[in-house]
Amino acid sequence: MNTYEKAAMGKWMLIALFTMVSVELVTAQTAMINIQSRDRTSLNGEWKALVDPAGRGEYLRVWLEKKPQKKTDFFEYSFEGAPVLKVPGDFNSQMPELTYYEGTVWYKKQFTSSLQPGKRLFVYFGAVNYLADVYLNGEKIGSHEGGFTPFQFEITGKVRKGENSLIVKADNRRLKNGLPGTGYDWFNYGGITRDVDLVETSNTYIEDYFIQLKKSSLDTVRGWVRLNGPETIQKINIRIPELNLAHSTKTDGKGIARVEFSSDFDLWSPENPKRYEVIVESETDTVTGQIGFRSIEVRGDEILLNGQPVFLKAVNIHEENPYEGKRTYSKEDARQLLTPAKELGCNLVRLVHYPHSEHMVKEAEKMGLMVWNELPIYQHIQFSDSLMPQKMENMLHEMVRRDRNRCGVVIWALSNETYPGTPGRNKALAELTRKCRAADPTRPVTHVTNTQNYENNTFGVKDSLYLHSDIVSINEYIGWYIPWQGRPPDTRWNIAFPDKPVFISEFGGEALYGNNDGPADEAAYWTEGYQEKIYTDQVKMFGTIPNLSGVCPWLLFDYRSLGRMHPVYQQGYNRKGLLSENGDKKKAWYIMKKYFKSK
Numbered sequence: 001m002n003t004y005e006k007a008a009m010g011k012w013m014l015i016a017l018f019t020m021v022s023v024e025l026v027t028a029q030t031a032m033i034n035i036q037s038r039d040r041t042s043l044n045g046e047w048k049a050l051v052d053p054a055g056r057g058e059y060l061r062v063w064l065e066k067k068p069q070k071k072t073d074f075f076e077y078s079f080e081g082a083p084v085l086k087v088p089g090d091f092n093s094q095m096p097e098l099t100y101y102e103g104t105v106w107y108k109k110q111f112t113s114s115l116q117p118g119k120r121l122f123v124y125f126g127a128v129n130y131l132a133d134v135y136l137n138g139e140k141i142g143s144h145e146g147g148f149t150p151f152q153f154e155i156t157g158k159v160r161k162g163e164n165s166l167i168v169k170a171d172n173r174r175l176k177n178g179l180p181g182t183g184y185d186w187f188n189y190g191g192i193t194r195d196v197d198l199v200e201t202s203n204t205y206i207e208d209y210f211i212q213l214k215k216s217s218l219d220t221v222r223g224w225v226r227l228n229g230p231e232t233i234q235k236i237n238i239r240i241p242e243l244n245l246a247h248s249t250k251t252d253g254k255g256i257a258r259v260e261f262s263s264d265f266d267l268w269s270p271e272n273p274k275r276y277e278v279i280v281e282s283e284t285d286t287v288t289g290q291i292g293f294r295s296i297e298v299r300g301d302e303i304l305l306n307g308q309p310v311f312l313k314a315v316n317i318h319e320e321n322p323y324e325g326k327r328t329y330s331k332e333d334a335r336q337l338l339t340p341a342k343e344l345g346c347n348l349v350r351l352v353h354y355p356h357s358e359h360m361v362k363e364a365e366k367m368g369l370m371v372w373n374e375l376p377i378y379q380h381i382q383f384s385d386s387l388m389p390q391k392m393e394n395m396l397h398e399m400v401r402r403d404r405n406r407c408g409v410v411i412w413a414l415s416n417e418t419y420p421g422t423p424g425r426n427k428a429l430a431e432l433t434r435k436c437r438a439a440d441p442t443r444p445v446t447h448v449t450n451t452q453n454y455e456n457n458t459f460g461v462k463d464s465l466y467l468h469s470d471i472v473s474i475n476e477y478i479g480w481y482i483p484w485q486g487r488p489p490d491t492r493w494n495i496a497f498p499d500k501p502v503f504i505s506e507f508g509g510e511a512l513y514g515n516n517d518g519p520a521d522e523a524a525y526w527t528e529g530y531q532e533k534i535y536t537d538q539v540k541m542f543g544t545i546p547n548l549s550g551v552c553p554w555l556l557f558d559y560r561s562l563g564r565m566h567p568v569y570q571q572g573y574n575r576k577g578l579l580s581e582n583g584d585k586k587k588a589w590y591i592m593k594k595y596f597k598s599k
Helices: 003-017 331-344 358-367 388-403 425-439 528-542 587-598
Strands: 045-052 084-087 104-113 119-125 131-136 139-145 151-154 162-171 196-202 205-210 220-228 235-240 245-250 256-262 276-281 286-291 296-299 302-305 312-317 348-351 370-374 409-416 445-449 453-455 458-461 471-475 492-495 502-506 548-551
Touching: 084 104, 104 196, 119 131, 139 151, 205 286, 235 256, 245 256, 302 548, 312 331, 312 502, 312 548, 331 358, 331 587, 348 358, 358 370, 358 388, 370 388, 388 409, 388 425, 409 425, 409 471, 425 445, 445 502, 458 471, 528 548, 528 587
Parallel strands: 312 348, 348 370, 370 409, 409 445, 445 471, 458 492, 471 502, 502 548
Antiparallel strands: 045 084, 045 104, 104 162, 119 151, 119 196, 131 139, 131 162, 205 220, 220 256, 235 245, 235 276, 276 286, 296 302, 453 458
């Protein structure tokens, strides 16, 4: 790229950065597939990329890949000679010119296919942020909205024998009616950020299944298996070899088989993250997965794991590789984030504020960490927009479909810091909660609020969302955004839902690692000492909270956020981490570690 081209790109990047668009919800997902237990042909690796800050790709119809046939043919695009981006991976961290870019990038990947008769083929995307249009051999095969959940398209009748061309338009511009909306406190990494795979199945295949303990049970599985294809009535076998267990059932005319069986399971827990090989067989297909069994429920004012009260020792984590300033995507990235959470003494990770990659969820489960999965319904969502209910429901079902068989996932969180006065908010989230429980009746559901008042050293908690929540989840930043109004151990609580467990889902304050100047008081904001004082005071306050069932500091690592503009202490980072972006432990780390050890 020459100097002129770089200058031109920079101009258009600034235009695109501040251009907000509104689009109608489009999705072309027809046949679905749970690929967690299937062999995949990876399309990861190098993809050619065209950066489109002016948004001209649609007008030029770049997916047709036109090439000059004679000297008078001119086309103002070409994938030949285009730069290369790695997939999975955000485009912002791969090209300096794209560091702050919010707009369209066109990706191209060529692959070969030799699909056999009687087989079906799907292309699966772990996630594309935020809008994706997908083209195969010049034909549009579908669109998807949402930057953090998986989607797929069937290409059985469209794929060619031999060479094929797959083109993806990835657009991470913020939308007023998007999920999330235009304003949020994390970096907007764009592109094809998670794995891309080809998945081959039989003509009638096992589309999905749910094999988990029924609610309140420690020994009985209740679930289902669903087929997709012309042969809907088939015998289904479920085997767990380690338990010498074999269960048979049969699908109905809709391809659905009800499942129920019992066994003496070695239950999954943070202390014993046991999983079994589970084999699901139909007459035409077989899938195999690693599944753990555990019970999670709210009973009265307690959270019970395997029938016993559990205190959630948690930490908030964003899906960012702190050492490299990029979106995480691999098993290694996941371990890099989860290992210090284990060292801190956590038994749960709150994966904020969107569903993280399947690698993150799987590795947490292997390591004995419970997982809180959250939708990006964050702050100023336009609930009254006519498209919003369907968008929320799509994201909900994509999240639940991917992770419903992951025993480590123990809580579905459906919103964070929304506001009661927002038109349509209460009705929309109440309906979403109902749909979540219908999709999965086995896990607790919560909404996170920061709408409590604080006067005379007393918290008043009464948000109506808790009528629909199993857990009262509260974000509070006393000591940072709001000063204490009394001694922390004298704090009082007026919670309008006294029969539910309470979880402090966020608390903390900012400190630049290594800034240890001055006393640990209000005059020393941004110091490690003052952050340490916030944590010391919070721990004293925790003893005053009725029905306290867990706490979750904000957050594990410092992370990138463009809204954090302090030129000395922030420099584009939210500094509330217990660890710096280089993994350095701040003084508050040790306060939290000691507290978790005592619980």
